[in-house]
Amino acid sequence: MRVALLHYTAPPVIGGVESVLARQARLLADAGHQVTVVAGRGARPDPRVALVRIARADTRHPDVLAAQAALDRGTVPAAFAGLRLALERDLLAAARGQDVVVAHNVCSLHKNLALTAALHDLNCGPGFPPLVAWHHDLAWTADRYRADLHPGDPWNLLRTAWPGVLHVAVSEERRAALAGLLRIDPRAIVVIENAIDGETFLVSPQTRALLAPLALHGAAPVLLLPVRIAPRKNVELALCVLAELRKGGDDARLLITGPPDPHNPTAAAYLDRLLEQRERLGLAQAAHFLSEDGRRLPDRLMADLYRLADLLFLPSRDEGFGLPLLEAAVSRLPIVCAALPSLRAIAGTAATYFSPDDAPAAIAEQVRRRLVNDPAYGLALRARRVYDPRRIHGEQVEPLLRRAIAARQP
16 A cells, blocks of 8 residues: 555654654554655654655644634634645645545644645545544644634534545544544544554663564563573573463463573583473473573663563572562562572562472462552553554554545545
8 A cells, every 4th residue: 555644743753643653654664555754844754654744734834833823813814725725735746646645633633724724625626545534632622722713614624524534533532522523423433542562662672673583572471580591590490380371371481581600510501401391391482591692681681671571580499689689679570589588588578489399380370360460560461462553553554544445446
């Protein structure tokens, strides 16, 4: 598909709509589509995305500011008609060859009414691509904008059902308000909620590059074991607990961050035994030794892993202190660890404890209970699964755009 995304501005201009637009552009490009961002100000959100700047689409353009000042007072200035026509010409040129135009907020917000009017006129005329109106904010239902809105054209364009337009609202609340405003059936409005890419939000590009081959996206729970590979760290128990967690159908993962202990001559043989155990338990795609080649992960990357993980799991049989517990504490990461005096001295009642000699199934159940009883984990899991941008794009956005295109075809 050839898709144009229209808004007043594009990143790096800061704003929630700009962030949504940028993510849409990248996901469409990932899917192989030709994407053009049309905006008054900003830059290309991705090297694969084209950018068409229409200066007067920007809410801060001097001509727009002058017109809006009069409009906010209830007066349509003499210059409005010319501004409207100029934007029509620019929009028509930008839309030429596109299969669909997605307009973010332009059809429902009064920040550039000349742009709204121009888009309305083009949509009602021949030769313009199918239009998807993506509504984040509604001027006519917001108390803070009431003084800026007046009867008649162009303000009424913001509360009129334009012909042939496919409407998207970002929440059920917005859908109900929009249906009442436009006097249309709520079922005619598609709800597509905003999304969040947890990895992009939480970790650096370097960390994402390291983790990309692990396909952690959507995995849960992710257990962090930040230790060197040495027998006293009891990594074999962690592998057994991971296997038990996965028996319930969850895509549980284990991240072991440290290299083989350079001071222990048996560490290499211990790693070999762990790798054999991983294969035997069917955990090749679930238990990840991030430093088995002996490299040390940078501190910045380690901090990213603490933010990305769901739980610190420490099954050691001996610890002189237990620094990972402090790292988990400052990262607000739940802790399930061996009941060693050194670890109890740090975490007290804040951690969940087990004996290194307990059955893996029993320890796995403790991990489950610790997470089930953590509201933050429950909400994080919902965010990863319900508000996943890839899922929303594939299941909702792509079919919506194809539907808009098909509806306009003879």
